Amino acid sequence: MMQPFTVHEGIVAPLDRANVDTDAIIPKQFLKSVRRSGFGPYLFDEWRYLDRGEPGMDCSQRPKNPDFVLNQPRYAGATILLARENFGCGSSREHAPWALVDYGFRAIIAPSFADIFYNNSFKNGLLLITLPAETVDQLFAECAATPGYRLKIDLAQQTVTKPDGSSLRFAIDPFRKECLLNGWDEIGLTLRYASEIRAFEARYRERYPFYFVKG
Amino acid sequence: MAGKTLYDKLWDAHLVRQDPDGTALIYIDRHLVHEVTSPQAFEGLRMAGRKPWRIDSVVATADHNVPTDPQESEIKDPVSREQVVTLDANIRAFGALAYFPYRDPRQGIVHVIGPETGAVLPGMTVVCGDSHTSTHGAFACLAHGIGTSEVEHVLATQCLVAKKSKNMRIWVDGALPEGVTAKDLILAIIGKIGTAGGTGHAIEFAGPAVAALSMEGRMTLCNMAIEAGARVGMVAADEKTIDYFADKPFAPKGALWEQAVAYWRTLTSDDDAHFDQEIHLDGRTLVPMVTWGTNPEQVTTIDSVVPDPESFSDPVKRAAAKRALEYMGLTPGTKISEIAVDQVFIGSCTNSRIEDLREAARVVQKLGRGKAENVKRVLVVPGSGQVKAQAEAEGLDRIFRAAGFEWRAPGCSMCLGMNPDQLQPGERCASTSNRNFEGRQGPGGRTHLVSPAMAAAAAIFGHFVDVRSL
Numbered sequence: 001m002m003q004p005f006t007v008h009e010g011i012v013a014p015l016d017r018a019n020v021d022t023d024a025i026i027p028k029q030f031l032k033s034v035r036r037s038g039f040g041p042y043l044f045d046e047w048r049y050l051d052r053g054e055p056g057m058d059c060s061q062r063p064k065n066p067d068f069v070l071n072q073p074r075y076a077g078a079t080i081l082l083a084r085e086n087f088g089c090g091s092s093r094e095h096a097p098w099a100l101v102d103y104g105f106r107a108i109i110a111p112s113f114a115d116i117f118y119n120n121s122f123k124n125g126l127l128l129i130t131l132p133a134e135t136v137d138q139l140f141a142e143c144a145a146t147p148g149y150r151l152k153i154d155l156a157q158q159t160v161t162k163p164d165g166s167s168l169r170f171a172i173d174p175f176r177k178e179c180l181l182n183g184w185d186e187i188g189l190t191l192r193y194a195s196e197i198r199a200f201e202a203r204y205r206e207r208y209p210f211y212f213v214k215g
Numbered sequence: 216m217a218g219k220t221l222y223d224k225l226w227d228a229h230l231v232r233q234d235p236d237g238t239a240l241i242y243i244d245r246h247l248v249h250e251v252t253s254p255q256a257f258e259g260l261r262m263a264g265r266k267p268w269r270i271d272s273v274v275a276t277a278d279h280n281v282p283t284d285p286q287e288s289e290i291k292d293p294v295s296r297e298q299v300v301t302l303d304a305n306i307r308a309f310g311a312l313a314y315f316p317y318r319d320p321r322q323g324i325v326h327v328i329g330p331e332t333g334a335v336l337p338g339m340t341v342v343c344g345d346s347h348t349s350t351h352g353a354f355a356c357l358a359h360g361i362g363t364s365e366v367e368h369v370l371a372t373q374c375l376v377a378k379k380s381k382n383m384r385i386w387v388d389g390a391l392p393e394g395v396t397a398k399d400l401i402l403a404i405i406g407k408i409g410t411a412g413g414t415g416h417a418i419e420f421a422g423p424a425v426a427a428l429s430m431e432g433r434m435t436l437c438n439m440a441i442e443a444g445a446r447v448g449m450v451a452a453d454e455k456t457i458d459y460f461a462d463k464p465f466a467p468k469g470a471l472w473e474q475a476v477a478y479w480r481t482l483t484s485d486d487d488a489h490f491d492q493e494i495h496l497d498g499r500t501l502v503p504m505v506t507w508g509t510n511p512e513q514v515t516t517i518d519s520v521v522p523d524p525e526s527f528s529d530p531v532k533r534a535a536a537k538r539a540l541e542y543m544g545l546t547p548g549t550k551i552s553e554i555a556v557d558q559v560f561i562g563s564c565t566n567s568r569i570e571d572l573r574e575a576a577r578v579v580q581k582l583g584r585g586k587a588e589n590v591k592r593v594l595v596v597p598g599s600g601q602v603k604a605q606a607e608a609e610g611l612d613r614i615f616r617a618a619g620f621e622w623r624a625p626g627c628s629m630c631l632g633m634n635p636d637q638l639q640p641g642e643r644c645a646s647t648s649n650r651n652f653e654g655r656q657g658p659g660g661r662t663h664l665v666s667p668a669m670a671a672a673a674a675i676f677g678h679f680v681d682v683r684s685l
Contacts, residue, residue, distance in 0.1 A: 017538065018531045019410055019510050023652045028633045032280065032294040034254035034301050036363075046654050055294055084531060086411040089444065089510075090650060091631075092346040093252065094362035115414055115446050116346055120362035173378070175238040186364070187265070190240060190372045193232060197374055200231040200242060201269075208228075210467035210475035211244050211339060214271060214312065 003125040004183030008106045009152040010079030013069055014143045020083060021090035022117060026099040030055055039095055040102030044070065074147050082139055083110040088117025097121040107153050109160065111136050122176045123186065127155060129170045155181055218485025220382045221451050222417040225357035225482075229340045231374055240374040241357075244339035247325045248275040248311070248366070250302040251633070252344025256367035257305040267309055268373035274334040275306050276315040278324045279633045283596050283623035287635075290317070295634065309370075313465070315600075323599025323625040326350040326438070326564040330430075331601055333463025337452045337479040342369055347564045347649065349440040352449035353433035354456055355482035357417075359446035380447065381491040383416040384484070387424035389499035394683035396574065397432035398566060398647065398666035400424065400496075401439040402504035406514040408494060413445025416492065419484060420450050424498030430459045431570035438565045439649050442511040451483035505551050505679055506651045506664040508539035513651075515551060517669070517681045523547035542653055543661050544641070552679050554663070555589055557642040559674040560656070562596030562623075563630035566647035566667050569605050572597060575671035576611040581685055585619040587677025593620040594636060596628040620674065632657045645673035 030042045032055060041059035048070060050063040064071045070078070081100070087110045088096060097120045100108070105126065111133040113121075121128050131139075142162070143149045152161040155177060159167045179186060190197075205212055219227070231240040253275075260267070267273070280295035290296040299317055306314045313334060315322040321332070326347055329335035341351045341358035344366045351358035361375065369375055385404055391397075405412070418440050420433075428436065433450045440448025450456075457476055460466040467475050502516040513536065515522065524536035524547065540547065545554070561567075561575050572595065586593050595615045597603040603625055606612055612622045629636040630648035632655065638644055640659025647670050648655075651662040665673065672680040 018535050021510070021650075021652045023631075023650070023655050027654055027658070028631050031251050031633060032292075032298050034258070034298060036255045036258075046658055052658050086414070086444065089410055090346065090441075090652060092344060092348075092360035092362055094255075094344075094364060097362075112411060112414065114411070114444060116360055116362060116441075120364065123362065123364035173238075174236050175234070175376075185263075186376060187263070187368050187371045190368065190374060190376065193240060194372075197231055197240065197242070197268075197372065201373065204229075204242060208338075208478070210471045210478075211336065212271075213465060213467045213471065215465045 002123070002183045002185065005106065005125055005127050005155050005180045007152070007154045008079065009150060010106065011075065011077055012080045012082050012143050012149050012151050013075040013078035014082040014140050015069055016084065016140060018084040019086045019089055022088055022093050022096040023090055025088070025096040026093065027053065029053065031093055031095050036098055037102060039099035040104070043099040043103045044068070079104055079106045080151055081105050081108045082136065082143060083108055085111045085133065087113050089114035092116045094120045097124045097126050101126050109136065109139065122180060125180065125183065127153065127180060129153070129160065131168060131170060135168060217489040218487040220484040220488040220490065221355060221419055221449055221482060222357065222382055222447065223488070225338065225340070226379055229357065237378050239377050239379065241340060241377045243342055243369050243373055243375055244272065245274065245335055245341045246272045246369050247329055247341065247343035247348065248273055249279060249325045249345065250277045250298045251279045252363050253305065253366055254298065254301045255363050256370060257309065259367040260370055265371045267370045270310040271312040272373065273311040274313045274329065275302065275311050276322055276325050276328055277302055277317045279627045279631065281317050281626040282635050283626045283628045284635065285624045320600045323602065324564045324567060324627055327568060327598030327602065330354060331463070331599060333460055333466035336460060336466060337456055338482050342375060346441045347438050349446060349448045350434050350438040350564055352437040352440065352447055353430060355449060355452035357447060360441065380417040381415055383413060383418045383445070383492040383494070384490040385418055385420050385494045385496065386422040387420070387496045387498045388422055389424055389497050390427055391424055391498045391501060392683070394668065395501045395503060396666040396668065397428050397435040399501055399504045400498070401436050402506065402511065402514045402664060403501055404496065405439065405443045405511045407496070408443055410442060410510050410512045411444040413440060413443040416445050417447035417449065418443070418445040420448060425450055426453065429570055430455060431568045434568065435565055439511070442649055452479045503666060503669050503682055505669065507543065507545060507551070508536060509542055509651055509653050511651060511664060513539055517551055517679060519551060521545045521547050521549045521551065552681065555678045556645045556673050557591050558638060558644040559590060559593040559670050560629040560644055560646040560648060561667055561670050562594065562598070562628050563648035564598065565649045567596060567598030567602065569602050571647065571667040572602070572606045572611050575667040576614045578668050578671040578682060578685065579614050579618045579675065582675045584675060586674045589677045590674055593674045594623055594629055595620050596623040597625050599625050618675070629656050631655060645670045645679065
């Protein structure tokens with residue numbers, strides 16, 4: 001179900017603001033869809049376009065905000081987003097990673113991410129890389145100075161390689177890494193423990209019968 | 216060995232298994248479901264041919280998309296309607312312990328109806344595809360928001376894959392002064408620790424000022440833990456917590472009640488429990504709060520001025536403040552009490568319970584006059600059908616109507632603009648909701664977060680006013 005992530009190299013787009021919330025990543029009017037796909041054209045809708053976006057619009061015809069980073073020709077086709085602290089804060093909407101993935105992003109690099117967004121992203125094959133604020137600052141500077149700036153990410157090695165060949169190491173939870181490398185379906189993984197869950201539930205129900213009242 | 220925090224106790228009671236790296240399976244007692252974050256989860260179950268593990272853990276309602284205009288007989292927006300109809304169909308197909316559909320007399324905001332029906336009880340693990348699930352921590356629950364993949368995971372396995380968070384305690388001494396509410400307290404906390412101050416932590420709110428809060432006030436406090444970056448906000452159980460559930464439909468009765476109460480009394484942090492981080496505030500020094508920017512940490516007191524971005528030493532915060540003031544159309548140095556508002560919104564899962572409405576009505580009654588000329592619209596949106604009925608029984612709706620406020624049907628309303636209640640570009644709103652993000656209440660809308668009393672006073676004066684001076 002989930003696209004595995006092994007090695008990826010791509011153009012980097014810098015989004016230079018802190019506390020980018022999920023309302024900004026995908027505004028609420030697009031949450032009305034009952035599907036998982038098709039959110040990419042509306043990613044960062046209020047920043048990316050000059051008109052007001054509504055679900056179902058043909059975005060190729062809409063006036064674009066030329067100042068917004070993703071509309072600048074040098075960042076066309078970007079697959080790695082460089083961001084600031086607390087990226088993805090606010091609403092729990094998984095539509096945010098759906099939109100980022102649908103747009104074409106495979107990874108985001110930032111000094112910190114909000115907790116719920118962090119969980120949601122990994123379940124959709126979107127790799128979030130946390131690096132120290134000074135390192136991210138440096139990447140912003142290099143990205144601005146170098147047209148066509150690209151990074152190479154190797155998940156197995158946990159490295160980000162810069163154009164000059166130098167590498168940055170990043171930390172990642174081993175379970176998340178394994179799931180992402182293999183594109184594993186987490187529900188399938190959990191259901192391997194179905195008998196353990198069932199045994200727990202029976203003990204739990206006996207101890208706390210008042211949580212099973214049916215009204 | 217150190218004692219356990221409330222969070223430790225709740226974690227341990229629900230721990231199904233744990234790998235050596237800390238990855239755990241946590242058993243979920245209550246799964247709250249609404250129309251926005253569930254359709255893809257039900258669809259996922261169907262596509263994989265999986266069945267729900269324990270469908271009577273599910274309590275569902277439609278809240279985000281529903282119109283709150285009582286005249287509206289149906290959901291006109293076809294996309295909104297499809298989402299609500301899809302929830303109807305999914306609950307019909309899969310079942311639920313309880314479902315409160317659009318127009319059901321008990322329908323309402325999921326975080327209001329959970330506790331008021333007793334579907335959420337102290338000590339439970341509670342999840343919902345909504346970040347404000349932290350609200351239920353007010354009842355000593357381990358409650359937090361999840362994404363849609365996790366909604367599907369909980370439906371299919373009754374468990375969540377989780378890693379334990381760190382423990383943080385926010386201790387509030389003293390008593391809150393007259394006119395200062397739970398909303399002001401949480402805004403002050405967010406102003407102090409920042410929007411990411413609680414990231415990776417479960418926060419327990421404690422101390423005399425917290426214990427003195429009503430259950431409604433505690434819900435307001437925990438509701439906005441997520442705005443400080445913490446998925447979980449909690450308050451220990453006490454007699455007030457237990458009394459709250461005495462007559463609730465889904466609460467246990469008879470011997471089961473006695474057994475439950477005995478357990479609930481243990482839902483406190485041990486005296487010698489260890490917290491990874493402790494924050495102290497003095498409740499006596501707090502003042503009504505108003506946000507001036509586009510995230511809840513950009514907040515100040517009613518008696519101060521719009522800050523100068525140059526006063527922030529951190530360059531990231533300085534840039535954010537500059538951008539926020541531009542978006543908000545504010546000039547540094549302007550007195551907060553001189554900011555005029557176009558609309559007022561009293562509602563949302565933060566502040567739409569009966570106590571909030573009473574607090575707002577009290578201000579209106581005290582001032583004895585209608586809304587100011589410059590205020591185009593004042594929406595009062597009760598959190599549930601039950602809150603609405605109670606407010607009407609107390610005559611609060613008449614007080615609001617007489618002042619020119621609109622008395623609405625329950626729903627999320629103008630908190631997030633997924634329904635017809637929205638701001639127009641450039642409009643400024645005094646709002647009792649939880650997020651002042653750009654565009655949150657409608658594209659280009661400008662949100663100032665305040666308490667219900669402060670919102671009601673702003674409606675009458677047409678600008679922010681210190682409710683302590685009334």
